[in-house]
Amino acid sequence: MSEASLALGRTWKRPPIISNPNLRWALIIGALVYLIAAVMTIDVNWSRVYEGLERGKKFILAFSNPNFSDRWTDIQEGMLESIVMAVASTVAGIIISIPIGLGAARNIAPLPVYLICRGIIALSRALHEIIVAILLVAIFGFGPLAGFLTLSFATIGFLSKLLAEDIEDTDKSQAEAIKATGSSWLQWINFGIQPQIMPRLIGLSIYRLDINFRESAILGLVGAGGIGATLNTAFDRYEFDTAAAIIIIIIAIVMVLENTSTFIRGKLQ
Amino acid sequence: MAIKQTTDGTKVWARRNTKEQITNWIMWLVGTAIFMYCWQGISSETDWDFFWDAPEIAADIGSRAMPPKWGYITTLWVPLWDTLNIATMGTVLSLVMAIPIAFLAARNTTPDKYIIRNLALLIIVSSRSINSLIWALLLVAIIGPGVFAGLVAISLRSIGFCAKLLYEAIEEIDEKQVEAITATGASRWQVMVFGILPQIMPALAGITVFRWDINIRESTVLGLVGAGGIGLQMQGSLNILAWPQVSLILLVILIAVLVSEWVSAKVRGAII
Numbered sequence: 001m002s003e004a005s006l007a008l009g010r011t012w013k014r015p016p017i018i019s020n021p022n023l024r025w026a027l028i029i030g031a032l033v034y035l036i037a038a039v040m041t042i043d044v045n046w047s048r049v050y051e052g053l054e055r056g057k058k059f060i061l062a063f064s065n066p067n068f069s070d071r072w073t074d075i076q077e078g079m080l081e082s083i084v085m086a087v088a089s090t091v092a093g094i095i096i097s098i099p100i101g102l103g104a105a106r107n108i109a110p111l112p113v114y115l116i117c118r119g120i121i122a123l124s125r126a127l128h129e130i131i132v133a134i135l136l137v138a139i140f141g142f143g144p145l146a147g148f149l150t151l152s153f154a155t156i157g158f159l160s161k162l163l164a165e166d167i168e169d170t171d172k173s174q175a176e177a178i179k180a181t182g183s184s185w186l187q188w189i190n191f192g193i194q195p196q197i198m199p200r201l202i203g204l205s206i207y208r209l210d211i212n213f214r215e216s217a218i219l220g221l222v223g224a225g226g227i228g229a230t231l232n233t234a235f236d237r238y239e240f241d242t243a244a245a246i247i248i249i250i251i252a253i254v255m256v257l258e259n260t261s262t263f264i265r266g267k268l269q
Numbered sequence: 270m271a272i273k274q275t276t277d278g279t280k281v282w283a284r285r286n287t288k289e290q291i292t293n294w295i296m297w298l299v300g301t302a303i304f305m306y307c308w309q310g311i312s313s314e315t316d317w318d319f320f321w322d323a324p325e326i327a328a329d330i331g332s333r334a335m336p337p338k339w340g341y342i343t344t345l346w347v348p349l350w351d352t353l354n355i356a357t358m359g360t361v362l363s364l365v366m367a368i369p370i371a372f373l374a375a376r377n378t379t380p381d382k383y384i385i386r387n388l389a390l391l392i393i394v395s396s397r398s399i400n401s402l403i404w405a406l407l408l409v410a411i412i413g414p415g416v417f418a419g420l421v422a423i424s425l426r427s428i429g430f431c432a433k434l435l436y437e438a439i440e441e442i443d444e445k446q447v448e449a450i451t452a453t454g455a456s457r458w459q460v461m462v463f464g465i466l467p468q469i470m471p472a473l474a475g476i477t478v479f480r481w482d483i484n485i486r487e488s489t490v491l492g493l494v495g496a497g498g499i500g501l502q503m504q505g506s507l508n509i510l511a512w513p514q515v516s517l518i519l520l521v522i523l524i525a526v527l528v529s530e531w532v533s534a535k536v537r538g539a540i541i
Binding site for chain 1: 284300303304306307308310311312314315316319320323326327330350351354357358394395397398399400402403406407410411412413415416417420463486487489490493494503507519522523526527530
């Protein structure tokens with residue numbers, strides 16, 4: 001047989017995603033072993049799940065008939081508190097994030113400042129909001145102040161990190177031109193760096209407001225104010241219609257915020 | 270940019286002209302007023318005596334929490350394994366649901382541009398707006414406390430995130446490759462498997478690892494509402510004010526999150 005007919009007789013096979021066969025099989029076998037181990041150790045009480053399906057159906061049905069009126073004052077107060085916390089913490093977060101973001105940008109900050117600021121960012125990003133909220137509630141007592149501080153702290157990690165990356169990406173020549181005019185350090189930052197990062201800073205701030213509102217909805221679970229406490233009570237009493245009403249309001253507000261932020265960010269770019 | 274004239278006639282450069290200055294000033298005024306209103310709301314709900322006590326209380330808690338109770342680690346291995354399972358299996362489960370939704374939501378693959386696409390987008394938004402802790406709260410009420418509730422909560426929350434990023438990736442694919450596969454006479458499914466899937470594979474892998482990393486962080490706290498994992502131990506320790514145990518758990522969570530972030534960064538670096 002000639003080589004041509006050999007080639008013709010073969011069928012085409014899709015090339016595998018991972019070309020090294022040893023690595024591929026190791027990954028597949030590793031994943032299978034893990035999957036079996038995981039499934040074996042998760043014990044599910046199927047009869048309890050089955051019983052729950054009835055309640056699940058009730059909850060889904062509650063969405064077609066949400067009850068806004070029974071706990072309206074509670075819902076209204078909780079929502080207002082959530083929004084207030086989100087707005088205040090975003091503002092405070094931005095004010096603190098700017099110096100930390102400047103400090104965490106390698107092209108303007110000296111090494112010791114850089115390391116300290118990066119440390120603050122890493123700490124803020126590693127701790128989940130709820131954990132911070134628990135600690136702050138223990139220290140500052142129940143109420144929206146703990147929630148406000150939690151969200152401000154979380155905002156720092158998010159905003160400073162992205163801001164620092166943006167500052168590191170700025171155009172050097174513009175900053176240098178300002179420096180060449182004999183400007184002070186503050187003037188250099190204000191006229192050389194700030195105009196370059198402003199559109200992104202505004203976009204990120206609005207995006208963070210959106211995130212902070214979403215997060216503020218759960219802080220109430222640990223006593224840090226906001227709509228979460230009302231939602232938790234509704235679940236505890238199996239008042240699914242009230243819970244459905246609260247969730248619908250949260251989704252609506254998030255949708256409005258998200259569309260506004262997309263619109264504003266689109267305009268800025 | 271504007272040139273301003275001072276009273277004695279010399280010209281001075283200014284960044285903004287008068288109109289811009291006024292709008293700028295009004296925006297600052299409105300912004301400050303909104304912030305002050307919000308601050309007023311928080312301040313009136315706060316017991317300021319507690320605030321001034323805070324340093325003492327923090328020092329007190331700190332002194333009780335140190336040193337961490339190292340021996341307690343032996344009881345933490347099982348919850349830690351549960352936490353890992355919730356995050357991993359939750360991510361896998363969410364992908365199973367997110368991939369079809371992403372195909373339904375992407376403009377170039379959706380079978381129906383109006384009803385089905387908007388329905389898929391609504392699922393994405395609902396899943397994204399509700400925090401995984403709220404999903405967990407809900408599922409604990411419905412199917413009972415335990416690891417399974419946490420796993421489902423994580424997967425429901427991740428659908429929106431994964432499907433959104435994935436459908437954006439699908440919309441950005443190269444149509445020429447799809448056309449080439451269609452030209453061979455391939456069926457709709459074959460076009461998806463051979464024309465679209467290979468193009469979104471890197472994005473899919475990146476999104477999966479990214480979400481897995483976030484899910485590790487989220488699954489550490491699900492136990493607070495009874496949905497399994499290491500949060501359950503933390504809630505128990507907090508309830509009995511066992512601060513040395515709490516500090517150890519916090520340390521373990523911190524290490525777990527940093528390790529998962531490192532793994533995720535490495536894997537994403539290898540893909541891209």
